[in-house]
Amino acid sequence: MIVDIHGRPLERETLKEQQTSRLSQLHSEYADHPSNGLTPPRLAQILRAAEQGDIRAQCELFQDMEEKDAHLLAEIGKRRRALTTIEWQVAPPRNPTPTEKAEAEWLNEMLQDLGDFEDLLFDMLDAIGKGFSCIELDWQLVGREWMPAAFNYRESSWFQLDPQTRTELRLRDGTPEGEALNPFGWIVHQHKAKSGYVARGGLYRVLAWPYLFKNYAVRDLAEFLEVYGLPLRLGKYPPGASAQEKATLLRAVVSIGHNAAGIIPEGMAIDFKEAAKGTHEPFDWMVQWAEKSMSKAILGGTLTSQADGKSATHALGAVHNEVRHDLLRSDAKQVATSLRQYLLYPLLVLNKGGERDPRRLPRFQFDLVEAEDLGVYAEALPKLVTAGMQIPASWAHDKLRIPLPNGKEPILGKLVGAEQGAAAARVAALKTQQPADPLDDLAEQLAGDWQPVAALAEPVQQLLARCKTLEEFRDRLPEIIPQLDVDDLAELIAQGMFAANLAGRSGAA
Known part of the structure; x- marks a missing residue:
């Protein structure tokens, strides 16, 4: 019997058909767009419902936030795309056997041949904002090997939490319990952007309030700009005027501000007062506060996103960039863990067979080591070696990100003594001689x-x-x-x- 990483038995028939193909109602759903007319009480209601297991409105709100806020989309896009540019490999476990080495090499070749693997990483990191991301696997049999033909991202609003523990993700099938996810059918990535269970683990719960207040500020700024510089128009109607006459005067007062022309009944008057005064600065301050709050929550700082020209310095920008690198390392480790459980394990079990010890699985690794400053090491290492310090060559190669030669390729050598003097003489001669x-x-x-x-x-x-x-x-x-x-x-x-x-x-x- 084949079981998944959590010990659930696999029915091979489920590999031939995607689970969501039987839930046609999910494919025909349209979002309710809860961000339309969003107010603080309505937002609190959506967040409270998610805590109780109904996460549909919260997930749809998070989707609206990305679509309607360009700053939010840009910042979360930086964090999600950063990991897709990093080199990766499948490494065997510690002290590997020849079989474990061969399996790691086979997995490397298998994943390298997948053309949409970078898209998979990007979709998995949707969990940063929403707390989780579910990608459905479409398996196909190529020769005698099972391999994923596609990684299908499924909307987070398609899922619900189990009513007992509120920790297990299930498909919405119209029942209170929901339908459990098939073993080997999904890559489920739950990202720890903050502590808390699934419904409260997403970063967008923190950003929902700045998003709401920013919308209020932008709306008020638009209303302010609409009347800024226009004089106050005050219509006067005589006693005993009918409702129709009052409505006619009101239309004239409204239209005359923009059209600079209008008509009113005889006996009525329009009085122009002082032009509307005010400043846009309070609205700008609120928008900037909201965007800085988003940048801090997503990237750990603001100086890598926008500078105010006052407090921004190169040193502070470098510090904030280091924070971004720490976030990248954390994201990479969490994604690697999910890939190890929900992709590497199924590939090995389905194709190589046998019982698997989860502790001896191959590891998915991102190359996050940055090369050190060559100039600093080039000056320091010779002095340290001359002083008698024993420095392994492999350590220096790892620090400087310089690969070790394979024994067949030519390598750069050191010029000493007469060779160095002859080389210098040749260079000097080449500088002075005429073109030959x-x-x-x-x-x-x-x-x-x-x-x-x-x-x-x-x-x-x-x-x-x-x-x-x-x-x-x-x-x-x-x-x-x-x-x-x-x-x-x-x-x-x-x-x-x-x-x-x-x-x-x-x-x-």
């Missing part, structure tokens, strides 16, 4: 790089040393022909002919 014929430079370069000749000559010289006469040497020459590798020599000749052709064309031009 490119063919002469090419001949000198090829002559100085004629390394394969030495490799070919070594077996010949060894045979010559063993022979006593030239006739014996001549007769035994065919014996060493299989030992001669002419590939490097042929490659060098081909490069020389190609470079000579280009140099000749360049000189002719």
Whole structure:
């Protein structure tokens, strides 16, 4: 029997059909947009209902907040997209066996071939704001291997909480309990943006109030700008005027402010008072307060988002950027844990079989190590080595993010003594001499790089040393022909002919 990471048994028939395909009512739903006409009492009611297990209105409100607030969308987009640009790999557990190493390599190849894997990471991080994100897996059988054909993001409003514990996410199927999620059918990512159970774990619960107050400020600013600079119009009607005459006067008073023209019945008058005064600063202050609160909650600071020109400095910006890096590390670890449980584990169980110890699963790792300052280390390491400190080469390579050579590729070497002086002399000569014929430079370069000749000559010289006469040497020459590798020599000749052709064309031009 195959069980998932939580011990729930798998029915293989569920792999052939997505669970939501049987819940057609969810696909035909339209959002209620609770942000329309949102007030403080209505917002408190939505948040309270979510705490009691009904999270639909809260999830729809959070979706409206992203669509209607450009600043909120930009800030949460920075945090979500940051992780999609980081290199990643699947690593075996500690002290791995050969089988565990092979499985980690197989998972690496499998995930690298998935074209929409970056989209999966982005959709998983929707949980930062809403508290959770559910991606439905569409499995397909390719040859003899099960692999996900697509990662389908499902709206958070499709889910509810179980009425007993309010911690388990279930699909809304019209029943009070909801439908439990199928094993191996979902990637469920619950993000700890703040402590609390699922309904209160999303960051948008904190941002809902700044969003609401900002909307009030923007609305009031629009009303202020509509009448700013326009004089107060006061209509006067005589005693005994009918309701129709009063309505006619009111329409004239309203339209004359914008149209600069209007008509009123005889005997009535319009008195123009002083133009409307005021300032936009209180509204701007409220909008800035709301946006700064959002930036602090999402990115941990404000100087990486917008600067006021007064308190913004490069040093403070660097500090705030370090806070963003801490958030990135936290997001990466939480996403890696969910991928390990809901993607790596199913892939191994379905394709490699066998019982799995969750403690020995491969690990999904993001490369979050930043390279150190090369200049600082280049100056400090030689001094420390000269002082007698023993520094492992692997440690220096890890710090500077410089990969170790694989043994076959050329490496940079250190010039010492006469070589360093000769190199300096060549550089000085090149700076002072006149431009030379490119063919002469090419001949000198090829002559100085004629390394394969030495490799070919070594077996010949060894045979010559063993022979006593030239006739014996001549007769035994065919014996060493299989030992001669002419590939490097042929490659060098081909490069020389190609470079000579280009140099000749360049000189002719």
